[in-house]
Amino acid sequence: MDFKNFQMPYSINPQYTKKAAYFSMEFAIDQSLKIYSGGLGFLAGSHMRSAYNLKQDLVGIGILWKFGYYDQARNHDQTLQPTWTKKIYSYLQDTGIKFQIDIHSAPVWVKVWYLDPEVFHTAPMFFLSTDVPENDHISKTICHRLYDANESTKLAQYILLGKGGAKMLDMMNFSREVYHLNEAHGLPAAFYLLRKYGGDLDQVKEKLVFTTHTPEEAGNEKHSFEMCYNMSYFSGFSKEEVKALEGGDDPNMFNHSLCALHMARIANGVSELHGHVSRAMWGKYEGICEIKSITNAQEFKYWADKPLYDAKDENDDTLFDFRKKHLKKRLFKTVADQCGKLFDPKVFTIVWARRFAGYKRADLLLADKERFLRLLNHPKYPVQIIWAGKPYPMDYAAISTFNTLVEESKYQKNMAVLTGYELALSKLLKQGSDLWLNNPRVPREASGTSGMTAAMNGSVNLSTDDGWIPEFAQHGANAFVVPKADYQNMSVYDQDNYDLEKLYEILEQEILPMYYEKPDQWRKLTQKAMDDVKVKFGSDRMAAEYYTLIYQ
Template identity: 65%
Template sequence: MSFRNYKVPYQGEDSYSKKVAYFSMEFAVHQPLKIYSGGLGFLSGSHLRSAYELRQNLVGIGILWKYGYYDQARNQDQTLQVTWMEKQYSFLEDTGIKFQISIHDHPVWVKVLYLNPETFKSAPLFLLSTDLPENDYVSQTITHRLYDANVATKVAQFILLGVGGAKLMDEIGFMPDVYHLNEAHGISASFYLYRKFGNNLNEVKKRLVFTTHTPEEAGNEKHDIYLCHKMSYFCGLSVDEVRTLTGIHDDQFNHSLVALRFARIANGVSQLHGHVSRAMWEKYSGICPILSITNAQNWHYWADKQLYRFMEEGNDYLWDDRKRYLKKRAFEIVADQTGKVFDPNVFTIVWARRFAGYKRADLITRDIARFTALMESKNFPVQIIWAGKPYPMDYPAINDFNHLVHLSRNYRNMAVLVGYELALSKRMKQAGDLWLNNPRVPREASGTSGMTAAMNGAANFSTDDGWIPEFVNHGNNGFVIAKGDYANMNTQEQDEYDLKMLYRILEDQILPLYYSNRDTWRQVVKNGMRDVRYQFESNRMAHEYYDLLYNAE
């Protein structure tokens, strides 16, 4: 096919007619395409799937990571080993498009590959790569590893996504009405557009919208402004011109702050996160309005359709049988990896997501006496599974992972798995009776894993953060640890409070309900399945992006 004067290869309705270019560092579209690390990718993948289902006039722009994020393997003692494997993707089409961008005042060739919408039923996705023989080795490495630890390489990746993605739109003649930045990694696009529109910032602002995912100011990417300038981040503008344009007067270029000043409108990814973001940025001048569009996940991709069918038919026998089968099948992975045989009739808790300090993977184990009593209970037996990938250079998170591996040697009903990607994620949600989520409030912007857990017959049990305040009705469709007086607690006190409440609710409410009142337990899970499909399905989210962001004047 020709990629000149490109059009999305399906026609949508008028409300979705605006041309949108959607920039993201990672897309979790389907298991075979390993170009994502965690929640940001899961979110953008579901967004592309819903854009396809709704026939929206949207294309994705990402980067083809040669080694992906990393492959999670094990050392001899079962602890985490970071490995890098070159990926091959025969299903991607070579567009034949090559062009140059400037990085470090040096021309770098970019080639473009294409994920056809029909391959995985997603909106069109263009992927950029610098891994071609025309480039020197350093330039080739720009697209080797997602979120490379080297600062200069990471800045180069941001330039590639932003400047490269914006230039690609000109190369193929798509000419977006809206440039949507999913996180601020691609804000360099704004400097390319500023040049394109004759140094007219208003022309940029008319077209730029921004989604922020980070609920802490310190978590937003900042880089030395002189390094960015040296790397050609600003498309030929001097540092003084950049300062005038962005209002940044210190030496740290804050990508999110600039995105909020250059965008016409922005959004947080849950109602709570929108509130947190507005409070966080209100002391800065020139910030665009920040709405809330709560993250969601694609039902067609994630949900177990048979569970939903049996729920709608009111056939509890078949619903129970299906859930038991899903658990049994997932436990084959547990046995294969760890040599532990789990029982599908036993209450199973799953904690699985990206390992990061604030997510507190090990929280339930911190009172070891209570944890041991839980694991050895005869009245209310439990099984617990952990899975997830720490950032490969996040040594505290890796230590948490390895600590759990070592701890699991003491319990035949505790397992820690590797290889947490889309396929294992779905299996873990099917394995779980209870999806445990205990981030430190209010540090989780959204946290969407519980949505897909509910779509597979697992009840959510969470601290009251991210999307949870919009969803959980305690004891009706899930379980929530009520907020403590966190403002007057230090971190240790907050952790102790949450741990105490976690055990109280688990031991006094959840386990007795599962073992002694199965009909009510099943109804709680079904209520969660129903409510998540109604409110947290990504077609709703994709529609709201057009309605509230793209079409907003």
């Protein structure tokens, strides 16, 4: 293939001819391609699969992380140990394209790798690497670790993604009408385009669209303005020009999301609730673009268990129940392997699995220890609980939460904490759970998509009313939801206590009696969730909406 004059490798669906490039720090495409950390990557991976399904004129641009995010191992006492292993991918093609970009006022070589659409059924994808012999050691390490803890390395990664990705398209003579930033990491692409168009912001706005995933201002990335400037983030524009574009009120900090909202033609939040929260949050700034809502979704074909859907569609309850038990047994082999515990497929199984972050409250159920032990040792309604997820390797509070759960699990035969939460384990957990527990502090979860893929595998959601849940959940009919309180006027302590009380109430009084005493009703609820999630929260719908609502 001639990458210097790249052409889309499949014929384009006439509905999706707008030429788009999708920039993301991470993509969860396949278990073997470890270039993702969590939800943002899972979402981007599903988007790339749906772009392929719909034959859209879209390419994905990311970074080839040499060590990935990290590999989750254990210390001798079972606690968390992050390890970094060099990754090798024989199925990526060397494009032969190499070029230089300025990072920290010095030229850095960038090499481009290609993932053919037929390998994993995705849009064509390009991955950038600085790990080449021509670079010095520091430049090589830019693409080593996803979300590196070092601030200047992290900024260099954003520059590589944005400026490197935009320049790559020029090197390939591959013109794009839309530059889609999935989160603000790729924002240097906007400054690259601004330089290319001689400072004409209108020309940049014509091309730039932005998806924000963060529902609170403090969570949006801000870095030292001086450092960003010294790192060559702004493609040579003066400090005054950049500050005028960004429109922030802190002269010492650069707010990436705010600048993206000023430079993009249109932006979107990732659920109806998040769109509403974002408009309220950013509305105080003048001159920002319109913020719409496109609810996140996951690709049905990749995630859903087909035999389970077949049994449901054929109204074969016996086969449906048999398949679900089979999926539970499969997961429990991993539990036995990792933890030396033998779980029972007849027992109600709860899973909490996602990125470990403070607001997601992994250990909320344990806040009332007495009640937690009562739940685990209930004589009439037995329960098994599994946790999994990767804390950020430098987030010591989250690691401590993980290790606290590990420590508690040593004393409970029906409680397990698994390591290696990536695509493969995620799928196993969704297939093998009866209940998917999701209890973030409202309104801090922009979307949260793990519950969608759980529902696609016959696992029922129990959730606080945040992110995508208000658009999906009908309490007692397809999910269970903690009723919203007046969270804005509650302290964090009161909010946690309220949610904890409601979670236990729903579990003890509604969920467990239904599962054990009314299995037909439970099956009906599970199957309604499977029906309700399939189209509305399948990423083909989402990828189509990006074209109709944002790109066009």
